[in-house]
Each structure stands twice: as structure tokens, then as C-alpha cells.
Amino acid sequence: MDSKAPDGNAEFSFASNTPRSTGRKGLPKIQTQDHNKKASDVCHDDSGTPVKATTIDELHSLQRKKSAPTTPIKGSQGAFNAIPEEERQKQQVQSISASLASLMRETGPKLVKGDPSRKGEGQQISHHHHYTPTISISDSALKLTHYLYNLSPAELYEQAIKTEKGSFIASSGALATLSGAKTGRSPRDKRVVRDETTEDDLWWGKGSPNIEMDEHTFMVNRERAVDYLNSLDKVFVNDQFLNWDPENRIKVRIVSARAYHSLFMHNMCIRPTPEELEDFGTPDFTIYNAGQFPCNRYTHHMTSSTSIDINLARKEMVILGTQYAGEMKKGLFGLMHYLMPKRQILSLHSGCNMGKDGDVALFFGLSGTGKTTLSTDHNRYLIGDDEHCWSENGVSNIEGGCYAKCIDLSREKEPDIWNAIKFGTVLENVVLDEHTREVDYMDSSVTENTRAAYPIDYIPNAKIPCVGPHPKNIILLACDAFGVLPPVSKLSLAQTMYHFISGYTALPGTEDGIKEPQATFSACFGAAFIMMHPTRYAAMLSEKMQKHGATGWLVNTGWSGGSYGSGKRIKLAYTRRIIDAIHSGSLLNANYKKTEVFGLEIPTEIEGVPFRNLGSCEHLDRQECIQGHPIEAGGSFPEEFRCVHKL
Numbered sequence: 001m002d003s004k005a006p007d008g009n010a011e012f013s014f015a016s017n018t019p020r021s022t023g024r025k026g027l028p029k030i031q032t033q034d035h036n037k038k039a040s041d042v043c044h045d046d047s048g049t050p051v052k053a054t055t056i057d058e059l060h061s062l063q064r065k066k067s068a069p070t071t072p073i074k075g076s077q078g079a080f081n082a083i084p085e086e087e088r089q090k091q092q093v094q095s096i097s098a099s100l101a102s103l104m105r106e107t108g109p110k111l112v113k114g115d116p117s118r119k120g121e122g123q124q125i126s127h128h129h130h131y132t133p134t135i136s137i138s139d140s141a142l143k144l145t146h147y148l149y150n151l152s153p154a155e156l157y158e159q160a161i162k163t164e165k166g167s168f169i170a171s172s173g174a175l176a177t178l179s180g181a182k183t184g185r186s187p188r189d190k191r192v193v194r195d196e197t198t199e200d201d202l203w204w205g206k207g208s209p210n211i212e213m214d215e216h217t218f219m220v221n222r223e224r225a226v227d228y229l230n231s232l233d234k235v236f237v238n239d240q241f242l243n244w245d246p247e248n249r250i251k252v253r254i255v256s257a258r259a260y261h262s263l264f265m266h267n268m269c270i271r272p273t274p275e276e277l278e279d280f281g282t283p284d285f286t287i288y289n290a291g292q293f294p295c296n297r298y299t300h301h302m303t304s305s306t307s308i309d310i311n312l313a314r315k316e317m318v319i320l321g322t323q324y325a326g327e328m329k330k331g332l333f334g335l336m337h338y339l340m341p342k343r344q345i346l347s348l349h350s351g352c353n354m355g356k357d358g359d360v361a362l363f364f365g366l367s368g369t370g371k372t373t374l375s376t377d378h379n380r381y382l383i384g385d386d387e388h389c390w391s392e393n394g395v396s397n398i399e400g401g402c403y404a405k406c407i408d409l410s411r412e413k414e415p416d417i418w419n420a421i422k423f424g425t426v427l428e429n430v431v432l433d434e435h436t437r438e439v440d441y442m443d444s445s446v447t448e449n450t451r452a453a454y455p456i457d458y459i460p461n462a463k464i465p466c467v468g469p470h471p472k473n474i475i476l477l478a479c480d481a482f483g484v485l486p487p488v489s490k491l492s493l494a495q496t497m498y499h500f501i502s503g504y505t506a507l508p509g510t511e512d513g514i515k516e517p518q519a520t521f522s523a524c525f526g527a528a529f530i531m532m533h534p535t536r537y538a539a540m541l542s543e544k545m546q547k548h549g550a551t552g553w554l555v556n557t558g559w560s561g562g563s564y565g566s567g568k569r570i571k572l573a574y575t576r577r578i579i580d581a582i583h584s585g586s587l588l589n590a591n592y593k594k595t596e597v598f599g600l601e602i603p604t605e606i607e608g609v610p611f612r613n614l615g616s617c618e619h620l621d622r623q624e625c626i627q628g629h630p631i632e633a634g635g636s637f638p639e640e641f642r643c644v645h646k647l
């Protein structure tokens with residue numbers, strides 16, 4: 001990465017990276033009529049060229065074209081140290097066998113690549129083993145496990161629809177699916193192995209998100225997950241990357257039972273090119289997702305049927321008893337919160353975008369405060385919506401996709417997210433019309449925490465590769481249901497650190513079982529994911545902000561001047577204008593006054609934001625109060641209306 005301004009710098013130049021935003025010149029015209037065609041050429045049912053197949057099976061085999069290799073197969077090109085395709089397949093089977101091996105038994109698993117229901121359709125059966133579907137083998141040592149490796153979205157759709165109840169193709173083309181009983185993360189069931197490696201490095205005890213577990217218990221759960229996965233007909237394997245910073249890229253393998261999980265991770269992690277996949281080798285970290293299978297409550301430490309276990313020494317994570325896909329995403333984020341600070345790189349629960357002049361903004365905030373919504377800005381380049389690293393070289397996205405909340409989603413307010421919900425996108429726990437398969441985003445019958453997971457390039461102005469220079473603005477988002485915080489305030493470095501460490505928000509949570517708004521203080525705006533003590537991250541943030549001259553802001557995306565129940569949430573359109581004024585630099589130069597309560601610097605006015613005293617609820621518009629309070633005639637600003645809400 002390079003931290004220079006975009007002018008003339010390929011790394012940050014947009015023209016080559018965003019062809020979608022430019023005009024589509026030079027596309028061939030579609031021929032709708034062939035004027036040379038004579039009337040006698042008109043096709044009749046029996047006059048077409050017959051299909052080149054004599055049986056139905058042959059016809060079906062014609063339907064599937066063999067993908068041309070995207071890179072020449074090196075072996076056949078006579079390259080020197082190239083591995084022949086057959087050898088590469090053998091290595092892949094060995095690598096995945098090693099991942100799925102029981103640590104207690106000497107035999108197995110016996111792996112076969114391909115779909116068990118499509119025997120003979122071009123699947124590669126590993127040497128010696130032959131699938132014998134007529135014999136039902138109960139002995140795990142003899143049973144074969146099929147694995148489906150880095151399937152494409154289309155293949156994963158088919159798998160999901162064939163075998164996972166609750167999978168539907170929504171009218172938009174997205175794959176609608178259910179995550180089962182858990183529709184949010186389970187932070188009370190997130191455990192981390194405490195051993196010599198982690199004893200001193202990690203944050204333990206009161207306030208820490210890391211519930212400790214011992215190595216032995218981890219192995220019990222690991223074995224349980226591996227046995228479960230091997231007992232299935234087939235498992236999905238994804239080999240992918242984390243972190244767009246090439247120097248700090250992490251290789252991850254996800255072994256899962258559901259096509260939904262495989263597609264989710266396909267979208268959320270960085271997708272390797274075929275060339276990169278050839279050299280993938282051994283993963284740096286492996287997730288075993290056996291979420292349909294519970295943990296055993298007789299097992300030490302288990303307090304429910306759910307356990308999400310991280311073992312940093314073994315570089316493994318085991319998921320039992322929850323199918324909520326966000327556990328995988330956030331489990332890997334936890335890993336980055338451990339690995340990156342060890343390399344002096346700050347990991348951040350933040351969104352990130354960049355203006356046309358290369359000015360980068362970070363958006364911190366707890367779940368639901370607006371990181372995804374506000375970083376997805378049609379006038380700026382999206383670097384990422386949720387997880388980033390800030391290194392000596394600048395910022396890089398950890399992920400390859402976005403995970404947007406979609407409750408009450410509308411095309412008008414969030415057009416880019418709306419348009420990203422199309423073929424390939426996973427739509428979790430939404431409600432759809434049983435006939436038209438149209439999604440009702442207002443419907444929270446399954447959960448308030450409905451989600452869409454899509455590859456970042458589904459956003460037209462995504463910045464690929466997802467890296468950028470050092471941030472200029474650090475925007476702390478708080479969704480304040482109590483209406484205490486002003487809509488925006490400028491922070492000193494000390495105030496930024498104070499708010500970063502306390503991480504205040506009050507909104508309906510993502511986490512399982514929390515539905516009513518409640519005040520939350522979550523260190524680093526993501527205490528559930530940090531691994532070390534919050535001051536460690538805060539110190540790095542402070543140091544980086546000082547070094548690169550970044551300005552801190554506190555933006556309230558919730559209620560202001562009146563609490564939840566007595567008004568409405570601040571309109572997204574107004575929040576966007578506040579954010580625009582931060583990006584443009586106009587807010588930096590505005591007039592400020594200090595509030596008595598927090599000593600916060602509050603701008604006296606913001607262009608396009610119809611309220612005058614930003615610290616109280618005299619917030620008026622020509623037509624309405626920003627918070628939806630009733631208005632009456634006779635106010636002094638802007639002309640004649642006044643909000644009647646009394647503080």
C-alpha cells in the first residue's frame with residue numbers, strides 16, 4: 001500500500017477501478033430483427049436443428065459446460081515446477097482430510113470431492129474410494145464424506161434450495177434463508193481458550209468478552225463438531241482470505257454443513273482468484289461450523305446448547321448450537337483483533353469510505369448505529385462497511401463483503417444497498433410473499449435483525465482493492481434512544497478517546513434476546529470482538545490520530561433532545577447532511593458553542609440541516625421538526641414554525 005494522494009497514484013486512482021460508474025460506451029447494439037431473413041426461414045417446431053443428444057441424460061450433460069481453466073494448466077504447458085492437476089487435487093484432498101480428521105481415531109475421514117447426489121457427473125473421486133450408495137454404512141471409519149469446495153453462488157443456490165428448508169429465491173434474485181433458532185450473535189457463549197499463549201496477551205475477567213475455557217474442553221467440542229460434520233453426506237469447504245493489505249493477508253478455511261453458510265462466507269471474505277487458490281496451501285485459521293448440532297451440557301463450562309469456541313494456539317474456531325452466520329464473520333474479526341495489534345496494526349469495528357480527493361473517513365459504532373448505512377454513500381468510494389485495519393500504510397478492509405441490516409430498508413433512502421440485493425446476495429430471516437417471493441422489509445416476524453450479505457463489488461462505487469490512505473475524520477456513531485446527545489459535536493483528542501473507550505449507544509440490539517432499547521457501553525464500539533484490553537486499542541488510535549492529524553466527531557444517529565417514545569429517530573437524510581458537512585470540511589470551520597453538560601463543541605448551524613440550536617429541541621423545519629414532534633406557527637426559525645416539544 002501507498003499512502004500518497006490519489007493524483008497519479010495507481011493504488012488510489014479510481015478511473016481504472018470503477019468502470020461501472022462511467023458511461024457504457026462501445027457496447028454492441030443488440031440485433032432485434034434480421035432483415036435478410038426470408039419468410040421461408042421462419043422456424044417451425046420441427047424445423048430447428050435437433051439437439052446433439054440422444055438421451056435425456058446426455059442432454060442434461062450438455063447443459064453443463066466445463067469451465068475453461070482461467071489460467072493455463074501449468075503442467076501441460078511444460079512449466080518447470082508446476083504441479084500437475086491430478087497432484088493438486090490429491091493435495092487438496094489431503095489438506096481437507098487433515099482439517100476434518102478426528103484427533104482420537106486413526107482412520108478417516110474418507111473424503112470425496114463433489115456432490116453425493118450427482119454421482120458420476122464429473123465429480124472427482126479420490127483414489128481407491130468408491131461411493132457405494134446402496135449400503136448404508138454406520139461405521140464412521142468406513143463412511144465417505146463428500147466435500148464441496150469453493151462452490152460458485154449458483155451452485156450454492158442449488159444446494160440450498162434442494163436441501164435446506166426455508167431457502168427461496170427472492171424476486172430480486174437474492175437467496176432468502178433462515179438462520180434457525182438464533183437470529184443474532186450469542187456473546188454469552190463465546191469462549192476463548194486460556195493457555196500459556198493467551199494468558200498474558202488477552203483481556204480476562206470482569207468486563208472482558210472472552211469467557212475462558214480450557215484446552216481439553218475445546219478439544220471435546222472440536223471432536224463433537226468434526227464428528228458431526230463427518231457424519232453428514234457432504235460438507236462445504238471455503239478457502240478464502242481476510243484483509244486487503246497484501247502484507248497482512250490471512251488465509252482462512254471454513255468447513256460448514258450448510259450451503260447458506262458457504263455462500264455467506266463466499267460473500268463476506270475476500271474471494272481468491274483461481275491462481276491464488278492454486279497456491280493456497282495450509283490455512284492460517286480454520287472454522288468448524290457445526291451450528292445445527294448442540295454442544296453437550298455435561299461438558300465442562302457449557303451453560304447452554306450453544307458454544308462458539310476460539311483456540312488461538314491451534315488457530316481454530318468451533319461453532320456448536322447456532323446457525324447465525326454472523327458468528328463466523330465476527331469470530332474471524334476477533335482473530336484479527338488478536339493478530340493485528342501484535343503487528344502494531346490497529347483493528348477497528350468501523351466502516352470506511354473515501355472522497356474523490358482521497359479523504360478517508362472511519363465510522364465507528366455499535367451494531368445498528370449506521371456504519372454500513374453511512375459508509376455506503378453514493379458520492380464516495382466504499383472501502384468497507386464493518387471491519388478495518390489501520391497500519392503504517394493506511395487503512396485496509398478485512399472483508400470482501402458487506403452485511404447490511406435490512407429492517408425497514410427502502411429503495412429511496414438506501415438505494416445502493418437496495419440494488420445490492422440481487423442474485424448472489426444472502427438475505428437472512430426476511431419475510432417474503434409466498435407467491436411473488438417479494439420481500440417485505442417492514443416485516444420483523446422472524447427477527448428485527450434481518451440482514452443482507454453481499455460482495456462489496458455489488459456496491460457500484462466500491463474501491464477495489466479495498467484500501468486507502470490514512471483517515472482524516474474519525475466519526476463516532478452513537479444511536480441515543482434517550483435523546484441526551486446532540487446530533488453532532490466536534491471532539492478533542494481526549495474526548496475522542498473517552499467516547500471510544502466508553503462506546504455509548506442505546507438502541508434495539510442485534511444480540512440474541514435483546515429487543516428493547518437499552519443503554520450500552522461497549523469499549524472500542526465493539527467490546528464483544530476485542531481480545532486485548534481496550535486501552536491497548538485506544539492507545540494505538542490516539543497515537544495514529546495524532547500522527548496523521550485526524551479529527552474526531554460524535555454523531556448521534558438516534559434521538560436528540562427528546563427520548564425514544566416522545567419523538568422519532570433523526571432522519572437519515574439529515575444525518576447524511578451532517579456527515580457531508582464533516583467530509584467537505586465545512587463543519588470543521590463552523591461556529592461552535594460548548595454545552596455545559598458534556599463540554600461538547602456543538603456547531604451553531606449546519607447547511608441543509610433544519611435546526612438552529614443543535615443542543616436542544618427547537619429543531620425546526622419549514623414543515624416539520626427533525627424529530628417528528630408536533631409543530632406550531634409562530635416560531636422564529638426558519639420562518640414561522642416551531643416545534644412544541646418541551647425538553
Ligand SMILES: Nc1ncnc2c1ncn2[C@@H]1O[C@H](COP(=O)(O)OP(=O)(O)OP(=O)(O)O)[C@@H](O)[C@H]1O
Pocket residue numbers: 365366367368369370371372373374385386403404405406407414510557558569570571572573575
Ligand atoms: N439517522 C440515521 N442514521 C443512520 N442510520 C439510520 C438513521 N435512521 C435510521 N437508520 C437505520 O438504522 C440502521 C443502521 O444500521 P447499519 O446496518 O448501518 O448498522 P451498523 O452500524 O452497520 O451495524 P452492524 O455492525 O451490526 O452491521 C439502518 O437500518 C438504517 O436505515
Ligand SMILES: O=C([O-])CC(=O)C(=O)O
Pocket residue numbers: 184185326327329330366367386403510
Ligand atoms: O455480528 C453481527 O451480527 C452483525 C454486526 O456486524 C455486529 O453486530 O456488529
Ligand SMILES: [Ca+2]
Pocket residue numbers: 371372373385386403404405
Ligand atoms: Ca454493518
Ligand SMILES: [Mn+2]
Pocket residue numbers: 349367386
Ligand atoms: Mn458490525
